[in-house]
Amino acid sequence: MRYLGLDLGTRTLGISISDLTATIATPYKTIRFEESDYDSLVKPLLEIIKEENIKALVLGLPKNMNNTLGDRSVTTIMVKEKWEKELNIPIYLEDERLSTVSAHNYMLEADVSRKKRKNKVDSLAANIILQSYLDKKKGE
Numbered sequence: 001m002r003y004l005g006l007d008l009g010t011r012t013l014g015i016s017i018s019d020l021t022a023t024i025a026t027p028y029k030t031i032r033f034e035e036s037d038y039d040s041l042v043k044p045l046l047e048i049i050k051e052e053n054i055k056a057l058v059l060g061l062p063k064n065m066n067n068t069l070g071d072r073s074v075t076t077i078m079v080k081e082k083w084e085k086e087l088n089i090p091i092y093l094e095d096e097r098l099s100t101v102s103a104h105n106y107m108l109e110a111d112v113s114r115k116k117r118k119n120k121v122d123s124l125a126a127n128i129i130l131q132s133y134l135d136k137k138k139g140e
Contacts, residue, residue, distance in 0.1 A: 005130025014122025025122035025130035060129040066132030094133045
């Protein structure tokens with residue numbers, strides 16, 4: 001079973017993909033879109049789902065540090081519910097607290113240039129979200 005990991009921002013969607021054994025996540029790509037135009041992402045996601053034979057999506061849920069749900073979480077849950085119907089595929093929510101911070105820190109440690117960090121941070125954050133989900137699933 002193959003999964004896509006998604007890091008949904010207001011203007012970017014970071015995407016990662018699992019291997020065929022659902023063990024290892026790898027950054028896939030970042031899609032840029034008009035601010036809050038989440039409907040525009042359905043078509044490219046459908047193409048990736050078909051092309052890569054994806055069976056489920058893992059969408060990062062941006063919880064507050066005190067584990068409460070804020071405005072971004074509410075938006076993410078609404079997008080998830082809409083996408084599940086339109087994409088006809090299960091979508092699992094995964095706590096994404098600090099995933100973007102971790103992605104920046106990984107790239108800083110690897111001495112990645114600022115320009116390259118900007119282009120890769122979203123797919124790397126999606127990778128962290130997906131890998132976290134896969135690791136938990138293996139532990140079940």
